[in-house]
Amino acid sequence: MGLRGPKRNPNSRRGRREARKAALAAISSTAPAALPESAIDAHVAPAHLSHAMRGLWHQVVKEHRLKSDQVATLLLGCEAWDRKEGARALIAEHGLILADRRNPAVDVELQSQAIFLRAMRQLRLNAKPDGLADLF
Numbered sequence: 001m002g003l004r005g006p007k008r009n010p011n012s013r014r015g016r017r018e019a020r021k022a023a024l025a026a027i028s029s030t031a032p033a034a035l036p037e038s039a040i041d042a043h044v045a046p047a048h049l050s051h052a053m054r055g056l057w058h059q060v061v062k063e064h065r066l067k068s069d070q071v072a073t074l075l076l077g078c079e080a081w082d083r084k085e086g087a088r089a090l091i092a093e094h095g096l097i098l099a100d101r102r103n104p105a106v107d108v109e110l111q112s113q114a115i116f117l118r119a120m121r122q123l124r125l126n127a128k129p130d131g132l133a134d135l136f
Contacts, residue, residue, distance in 0.1 A: 042071045046078075050085065053078040060125060070123055077119025084112035 045057035060066070060074060087109035096103050120126070 049078050050082045053081055073119050073122055077116050080112040080115035084109050
């Protein structure tokens with residue numbers, strides 16, 4: 001027993017709950033503020049996207065009239081595709097197994113691919129960017 005009462009075991013249910021609350025508080029206090037709707041210009045592809053995703057961006061914007069929430073969904077989908085490609089490059093470089101465990105990039109690739117496909121489905125697009133048509 002400590003000076004301020006019984007010591008909490010960090011592995012107990014209450015200790016884990018308190019640790020989770022502290023972690024969530026830290027995350028929410030450092031989370032960036034949401035971008036205003038005017039911050040994303042639909043006609044200009046974000047510079048951080050890969051060449052293929054900038055091509056997809058221009059193709060979609062040219063063929064569809066997107067609302068601001070749809071532009072944000074398109075951005076998330078394009079970022080997910082780039083994240084998937086980065087994970088795929090790491091898998092190609094280091095392999096599927098790292099130190100007797102599955103490479104975490106495999107999970108990132110699968111989740112990012114699902115996010116991309118979900119975003120395209122939500123936008124009701126069957127987008128095929130230049131150079132990626134053989135993947136669809």
